[in-house]
Amino acid sequence: MIAIQFQKRDFEYDVYNLVKSFYPEEEIALSDDDSPAAEYDEKISLFYGKNKISIRIERVSGERKRQEEGVWLTEEMHGRKERKNQTKILLYHMLQKRTGQELPWGTLTGVRPTKIPMALIDAGHSNVETAKIMREQYLVSREKTALAVSIANRERHILEDIDYKNGYSLYIGIPFCPTICAYCSFSSSPLKVWKNKVDDYLDALCHEIRETASMWAGQVLDTIYIGGGTPTTLEPHQLERLLSEVEKCFDISHIKEYTVEAGRPDSITWEKLAVIRKHPVTRISINPQTMNQKTLDIIGRRHTVEDIRKAFADARELGFDNINMDLIVGLPGEGIEEVEHTMQEVLSLDPDSITVHSLAIKRAARLNLFKDEYKEMTFTNNQRIMEMTEQYAAKAGMFPYYLYRQKNMKGNFENVGYAKPEKEGIYNILIMEEKQSILALGAGASTKFVMNDRIERAENVKDIKNYIERIDEMIERKKQGYCDYEKNRV
Structure with a gap:
């Protein structure tokens, strides 16, 4: 103690x-x-x-x-x-x-370390001056300083055409998953428990879409991100209903990015991908986390490595030309050899971007709640592994473009997004840098109003049953928040 x-x-x-x-x-x-x-x-x-x-x-x-x-x-x-x-x-x-010990990020304990170099560069500091401040005032290591400064510059370039004052982004959450992964603490629920309530959830969500879209009609919608949970737990006709409602209610004529997180391969079918392809979706994410079958079984992913390959091949055959893949470093029993195998297997598929996550075990995760089941397993992450993933990404023509951190990360490291040129995830940067307001819909979603002097939030309840029953209350929260936002816009 x-x-x-x-x-x-x-x-x-x-x-x-x-x-x-x-x-x-x-x-x-x-x-x-x-x-x-x-x-x-x-x-x-x-x-x-x-x-x-x-x-x-x-x-x-x-x-x-x-x-x-x-x-x-x-x-x-x-x-x-x-x-x-x-x-x-x-x-x-x-x-x-x-x-x-020396901590890679020094005294920085927040989840958005690139906000500091971004603010310094925006204020007129050179890269050299910014790096010096990071090292001397925050004790950040040279390696992480270089990473943060380079990403801050890339983010500024990617966001240079975004109108923060007159634009906004849209997030929609689908809180269902085939099963709950051992490391997960997000607002997601196993589909089998809620199978008979999915249509009721969509009723409430579509009502929230209709009621809130009109509030933002005078502003430009820059990006859409449909996440979760796992959006592809929805059946093809349910996906069609959701995407059609979004496009009917929101003006997407100026959209810069439209992402659907296809997520787990065991939820992806040709029919679902075909539905998504019919709509103006520009980017999807297929997330293996690891390409080691033994680890997939340990963490509760009910799919095979071959399922990952097939989902990716189907997406390419249907014409998706911007596919992200999420990976996790520090999973139970995995060291540098296992992570390197994953990098080799994933990059052989030639995705357009990858996101390398450092495992963060939060209080709600099964890995934390049932420690005895996993006590014989090692949880390994270190600078050598992180550098190795960066080197593999570079060989594949990808550059780091955003990063964030979470509490309880193994090794005190970070999550880094790597992408080929013009394939970066714009929404990912916007949510991290908090420069633009984000309308967030669905159970557990948090709308963010970025104003002159502060950021205010309007939270939706996480519990699915409560969300369905209290949807009008969720909508009213947003209406009240939007009135204040309009008076104090950036």
């Missing part, structure tokens, strides 16, 4: 996540300065003065307690942001010395 004791609860989210990055397997408890900490093996205490930050680390070893203290003294600290950054730098150095 590690206890973190605050003089006041300043920066507790950042401090907690930085400590968790150094001690991913430890339980961590938070407490105020005047409340007793729980029994602990190690306690971290934070104190603030006008021009002083003091951090004390106390360790219990047998009957003895040892402590060390770090102090940051300045003439004056100019505001909350500076105090936060200096707190994290001081704590990082102390934990680095204590553990002997």
Whole structure:
């Protein structure tokens, strides 16, 4: 147990996540300065003065307690942001010395690390100046600094024609999957449980589509992303109904990208792909996660490697010319040889883009809930593996174009999207950089209103039954949010 004791609860989210990055397997408890900490093996205490930050680390070893203290003294600290950054730098150095670890992303604990170099470059800093700030102020490694800066520049180029003020994107969620994968914590439900409610769900979703489309009629729709869950759990006639409703209600004449996440190969059929192909969909995603059959069986993917190859071949034969494939590094039992095999097999199919995810085990995932079942298995990710995936992508003519991070990632790494030129996923960048408003429909979807001085959200309930029964409430939330958005638009 590690206890973190605050003089006041300043920066507790950042401090907690930085400590968790150094001690991913430890339980961590938070407490105020005047409340007793729980029994602990190690306690971290934070104190603030006008021009002083003091951090004390106390360790219990047998009957003895040892402590060390770090102090940051300045003439004056100019505001909350500076105090936060200096707190994290001081704590990082102390934990680095204590553990002997260096974190690839330094003190950065957020999920969108490219926002910092993007903002610096937008403000007129050169690439060299931006890289220096990343290394010195956030302690980011040279490798990750180079990656972040290069991606920030590529994102700026890809988004240069996007009108943030007068445009928006559309997300539609289909919360069903054939089965739930062992690592998954998303808002998805096994199809067999909800088979008789899918049409009811589509009734509610189409109602939400009709009622919200009119609100945004005066703005340009730039991208559409239909995700989940697994959208291809829908039957062909249900897919036809959904796509037709979208195109009837929204003006797609200026669309730059229209993605349907075909997802798991065990949900993909020729008939479903043919339905999608009839519509102006420009991009699909077929997601194997791994090309090792043993791993597919362990994580609960009810399909074979050959199913992946067939789904991809069918999509190409039907004329899809922009296909993404998602992979996961750090799956149980997989080391560099298994990941390399996956890279070789996937790239032999010649997809237009791949997204390499570092495994993140969240609280709701089966891997976390049933640890005993997987305790004999290794979960491996390291810089060598990440560099190897980047090298394979480069050989296939793909360049990194977006990245994001999640909590509890193995090795403190990141998810990176690689694409051939002109095949990048525009929506992926927009959702990460938070520069454009996104209308999000379906169970668990979160609409994002980007305004002058803030971002507001309108959340849909995650539970499918509640979503169906309370759909008018979800619509009203969006209407109220849109009124505020119109008054405070970027």
